[in-house]
Amino acid sequence: MNTFGKIFRLTSFGESHGRGIGGIIDGCPAGIELDIDLIQKDLARRKPGQSKITTQRKEPDHVEFLSGVFEGKTQGTPIAFAIWNRDQHSKDYNDLKDVFRPSHADYTYTKKYGTRDHRGGGRSSARETIARVVAGAIAKQILAKVGVQIQAYVSQVGEIKLPKSYKELNLALTEENIVRCPDQEYAEKMIARIEEAGRNHDTVGGLITGVATGVPVGWGEPVFNKLHADLGFAMLGINAVKGFEYGSGFDGTKLSGSEHNDIFVKTEDGVKTKTNHSGGIQGGISNGEDVYFNVAFKPIATLLKEQQTIDKNENDITINPKGRHDPCVLPRAVPIVEAMAALVLVDHYLLSKLNTI
């Protein structure tokens, strides 16, 4: 169950402190000229140590392609790749070998499999998402050829919530600050909030908003694999995610139908809707409007402070973890959200070739 996608399929592998993280992309069309710089750029947006509000671990996170690319082009054959692990302090984790940290996967992995790689969280580490960022960066390049752009940004940190919708923001400014919020004023508040959490040896959660523009009418499968169901599935598969909503989302539950319905209008650019509570998706299928959604991240569970828990013999124990950890995952999760959205969209782009003969 480590494969994502139906046509463009990523199978991911790797543990935090093993040989490396990587994957195989199967089903990528042939003849795509890959821009490796764009892939590295997304890896750099995800990597630790990139700013004062992220963990200070240094990992170069350089992707090596092992197959499927020849003379710069995809071959239609499986694209294997790896990011070799470095800067591992595996011994940091020796103390945690037999401990079940609160709200981590230590307990559930051990009970499920009867064994676990305790070093740095093993397979449950968010470091696994590197494989998704690589595959997503390739998916983005294919999508760009058909006019689809994906942009995510941090819209909430703790209780600090950006009051503007994506329509009121200049998303091109997202990379202008280290928290990846396109509104400078709120970005500063968020950064301060993260720094405060860090000083308290605590952590803080928040929201990431994702937007896909240029999605044509007709992507999405109408029953189980509604476009938003596949997007939600993708986002909920990211570490620390607790919720997903698209279009009007949870707030839309409070509108009446006559407020919520998006009226079709004919424009010079073709059929449009006056409002977009639908989030660009109707009946599970894209309608040509912007697709937008929110992803809720909990405060991560790794705290650099004393906590009560149990060990594998079910004895009470107190832990006081040391090490280098993020007080807030959101800035580094922005490229992951984009990557997962790209994987879903490229899949539905390819599926849409099969609607008719």
Place this chain on the structure above:
Amino acid sequence: MNTFGKIFRLTSFGESHGRGIGGIIDGCPAGIELDIDLIQKDLARRKPGQSKITTQRKEPDHVEFLSGVFEGKTQGTPIAFAIWNRDQHSKDYNDLKDVFRPSHADYTYTKKYGTRDHRGGGRSSARETIARVVAGAIAKQILAKVGVQIQAYVSQVGEIKLPKSYKELNLALTEENIVRCPDQEYAEKMIARIEEAGRNHDTVGGLITGVATGVPVGWGEPVFNKLHADLGFAMLGINAVKGFEYGSGFDGTKLSGSEHNDIFVKTEDGVKTKTNHSGGIQGGISNGEDVYFNVAFKPIATLLKEQQTIDKNENDITINPKGRHDPCVLPRAVPIVEAMAALVLVDHYLLSKLNTI
């Protein structure tokens, strides 16, 4: 893309005004004695015409099994079933043949497939969910054998939100009123709110909360198919759903890590957590606590009032639909939420047999 599940797989078929709705369940273990009454009971909870706050269409929704059950027991072979359509007023829809109703799937289906069955929404009708209720009712019977119970209820209608958590409610009271809210006081407010919407020829949305008890430790696949990702995918595939959250959900984003972490404690009943912000799932794998989640439903798009829209030639047109429709889908969606949760859980129950040899 009309198949749901990995091991216990439902493939659904049918349109609102075609011959019927049904499906094939493949991968159901052999030797399960089926209680048909329990299946019909869930169909009755979903069926139209069941109370004053639902559409007055009368459909018996009687399931006929076509294969896979012999002498009352599942055979390990595919279980096909159908609910034949009745009481269809297909002509009601003749006026809508060439119209793209706002926030419906008319436009997107037509653009995707170049054709659509316009009668009663065709495949996009929520009547398709009957197939899920049948399969889910079978899944529930299997889950009951391993001690898992699933219960959903309406926790919000429009702006009327039940202030209590599921822990503070007696879920056994859910079926005591027509809105399926286990708190009688709020149930009455919700019913009044739905009646108001009906009088206005308008519609209203809300929330359904789902709870699964008795889920043992170790269900869920840790990377893409996290237990909550599969649950979210299942819920987002239900008509009119706009969002999903589990455990602390969107509100959890505002807590600090030290508030959010669930501390493990040893009890007479084994390992437990003091709080359950995790919603019974850690690292994508169940931890033995209750699994709970919220599903956001938009107000449905079919309004019995005049609305502006376009037709298939992209001309402006005014529609004023007649017919028999629900002002609020939530009461009838409760068994659908339960069914989809059961399909996810039975799949992970079966998958968990493969963790070790």
Place this chain on the structure above:
Amino acid sequence: MNTFGKIFRLTSFGESHGRGIGGIIDGCPAGIELDIDLIQKDLARRKPGQSKITTQRKEPDHVEFLSGVFEGKTQGTPIAFAIWNRDQHSKDYNDLKDVFRPSHADYTYTKKYGTRDHRGGGRSSARETIARVVAGAIAKQILAKVGVQIQAYVSQVGEIKLPKSYKELNLALTEENIVRCPDQEYAEKMIARIEEAGRNHDTVGGLITGVATGVPVGWGEPVFNKLHADLGFAMLGINAVKGFEYGSGFDGTKLSGSEHNDIFVKTEDGVKTKTNHSGGIQGGISNGEDVYFNVAFKPIATLLKEQQTIDKNENDITINPKGRHDPCVLPRAVPIVEAMAALVLVDHYLLSKLNTI
């Protein structure tokens, strides 16, 4: 595991003496105008009672479409269909309820599932293949639109083997006789051989040869899903099949490489090969030449004569089955072979749309 195909997927259901046999086709492109007569024609070629050399059971085998077809056209939605069972003599099987007939599936089903529907073989009956004939007949109609034709014929019955290759035969004559061998002289010998087997209350096996013309270059996936691997998988899934070979097949093992290699030549019709030992497939991918293959059928196991066996308590028992059975399945299996080939080819046709963007 009752689904066949990757894009164009048939999920089959039904038992010999249950309510009926049918299936759901998911992934069929929209907008295909279905010729129902062509589907019925293939069903008639498969149905019992069609000639003096087949079982005298009479079953009309009329297909009813339950969904997915509207105004004569496929809708992109699942196409469910059923052939309702008739003329069942279920009581004929009461004596066999607790018996494990030799070389049948009685023993293995019972051990696998702990239960079985003993009536007429239940799910293991070749009657299940009706669903494949229906789906295959639809696949053929799609393939015809892209110039692909599939024709199978009986090339061996018992030791009577047609000495000519398909190239030396007029395949249009296949339906001219009841054994479906396009060579009249050999057809008569085969018919006599089958009649002899029938008189002896015995059965006889043989070969069916299949040929697909018009397959363009580029269908087939090069590693596991080689075009011939998918064809072989399809054929080996037909009841009573014991072997599959394509192109030069088993005889090709005796040639040297210099004899076996197919030399490319440039012709007015494009690139061709001088010989076609490759059977139209190189590296798992079609090369534009005819695809041809042989399918080996054992003599079926149901004999109308006394035989020694055991019952479910593992006691020795003598059975002497009565009833109406085929002495040779091959004439009726011809449309099944064609159907399975069509399902494989239509799948690879659709997959080939995804090679490049």
Place this chain on the structure above:
Amino acid sequence: MNTFGKIFRLTSFGESHGRGIGGIIDGCPAGIELDIDLIQKDLARRKPGQSKITTQRKEPDHVEFLSGVFEGKTQGTPIAFAIWNRDQHSKDYNDLKDVFRPSHADYTYTKKYGTRDHRGGGRSSARETIARVVAGAIAKQILAKVGVQIQAYVSQVGEIKLPKSYKELNLALTEENIVRCPDQEYAEKMIARIEEAGRNHDTVGGLITGVATGVPVGWGEPVFNKLHADLGFAMLGINAVKGFEYGSGFDGTKLSGSEHNDIFVKTEDGVKTKTNHSGGIQGGISNGEDVYFNVAFKPIATLLKEQQTIDKNENDITINPKGRHDPCVLPRAVPIVEAMAALVLVDHYLLSKLNTI
């Protein structure tokens, strides 16, 4: 389409002259202690340069595990592995860059994908099967724990055919000679035949027989995924394979039903059959007898002699390949046949856990 298996899934990657060959095994149960020596032993049986009758290329073919194994045990997480390429003479292939060699995949790959890695056959090289040997060697270790053993051997080279069935041979002698035929007399004839082909710069095909003992009753899915259909699919996916038969196979078509049926008898060891024309599989499900089958390999297409063909501009051209190639693949294909059989069987072992609850 580079994934094999349903539960125990191998996704393979790599080209002959790229960075390496490898794969990801997903769905391997946790807690299996891996014997790496056994894996290397099978790689050694497949590797080039192992004897005078194989190519003289030297490749160490050492497997490196990249994930999923911790402290010697499988973790339930994806097992990624690679065999890094060495001793590549990529320039040997420069002359072939624009040439379509006869009966190779050069032409079909190029037409399918619009591009190909011409070096050493790229992805179409049989070197890809290394990944299968590694995964198969792991599958064998799991199967051994449940008493299943798989052994293959060369039973025919060119026209030299071993006249004994596997029952009359001591399969433990298979590795005693370089051609992997357990009958010393025939082994010598086969070796001489291969040497003759080598001297003629030609190639020769043949048969490999595979036998699985200890398979319990109840493995196999009865309709499309019959145990033999999955075996046939697996074998036909090996490079150069042209046919597959199991049990009585093609010869069985000439027997009458009364000769072919396998009579059940009660023995001290439980239910057995007197004969085993069924090849251990009835109705697609194993019956507890030995599973045995034949795989037909064509003479490989790479000849070290002058041949006529065309280039990518469709011009006539004469090629005269040099290099180091096998005159006969069969001795080295024995572990590949075993590996593919092991992958099928381990999958059905795992699936069989799902028959009942």
